[in-house]
Amino acid sequence: MTLTATDAPFIKDADLHAYLDGELAPAAVPSVEARLSADMEARILMKSLEIQREALQSKYPLPDKCPKTKAMMDAVLRGQP
Amino acid sequence: MDVQKQAIAGEIPRLRRYARALSGSDTDADDLVQETLARALTHLGQWTMGDSPRKWLFSILHNHYVDGLRRDNRRPVHVSIDAGDFTPTSPGADAGIRRDLDKGLQALPEDQRQVLLLVGLEGLSYAETADILDIPIGTVMSRLARGREKLRREMMCDVGADDVAVGSVIAVRRTP
Numbered sequence: 001m002t003l004t005a006t007d008a009p010f011i012k013d014a015d016l017h018a019y020l021d022g023e024l025a026p027a028a029v030p031s032v033e034a035r036l037s038a039d040m041e042a043r044i045l046m047k048s049l050e051i052q053r054e055a056l057q058s059k060y061p062l063p064d065k066c067p068k069t070k071a072m073m074d075a076v077l078r079g080q081p
Numbered sequence: 082m083d084v085q086k087q088a089i090a091g092e093i094p095r096l097r098r099y100a101r102a103l104s105g106s107d108t109d110a111d112d113l114v115q116e117t118l119a120r121a122l123t124h125l126g127q128w129t130m131g132d133s134p135r136k137w138l139f140s141i142l143h144n145h146y147v148d149g150l151r152r153d154n155r156r157p158v159h160v161s162i163d164a165g166d167f168t169p170t171s172p173g174a175d176a177g178i179r180r181d182l183d184k185g186l187q188a189l190p191e192d193q194r195q196v197l198l199l200v201g202l203e204g205l206s207y208a209e210t211a212d213i214l215d216i217p218i219g220t221v222m223s224r225l226a227r228g229r230e231k232l233r234r235e236m237m238c239d240v241g242a243d244d245v246a247v248g249s250v251i252a253v254r255r256t257p
Contacts (some may be wrong), residue, residue, distance in 0.1 A: 007196075014222050017130065018222070023207050049229060052232055055182050056198075059183075072097075076086055077090055
């Protein structure tokens, strides 16, 4: 049987965010996934949140290879930040 | 002592990234990180060995940042960072989305932006974020949802039915 948007379990937006962030209690995951399977609006919200997260991480890459970071790390190891 | 210093040094890339995204300025960000590191080294005893230094260091940085805002009585001006140490990893096709992201981040209230960056950029848990900002987890969740929704409206992501096949959306969950 396929759930429709109207008979899928009610899920708060906060639960969708928690699902995206891996913060949802394991027992609640099936309900959220049932909602996502049945409700295109919920899937659109989830997809747009995923795009937002990827854009954020793409825009702010970790500056782990740049000289300034390395200089700061060396200074800390010397005890002189 | 050396183990502690190495652990602190290992967090510097994340501290610099968060400070840059938070302050919107290379100079302010590096000042903030320098102050954070100086304080951390002066107060090494406050950090319990065995604990991750990340939460402790982000808390120090956050407190310095908030103190600075209060002192200057200003909100930072957010500028594009498509330069310097923070060159985007995928220039080109995503440029429009990143411009919208800049605009959206500028428009967010300070408290929502902090939560959004700690969770969405740094990948910290809700509990870690709550500890760093000294707020309840429920407040983290509500600020995150409000911030993301405002940013979503600003970014105007063109997501349609063709983009949201059931399997692809259920696969986006971050593994805890």
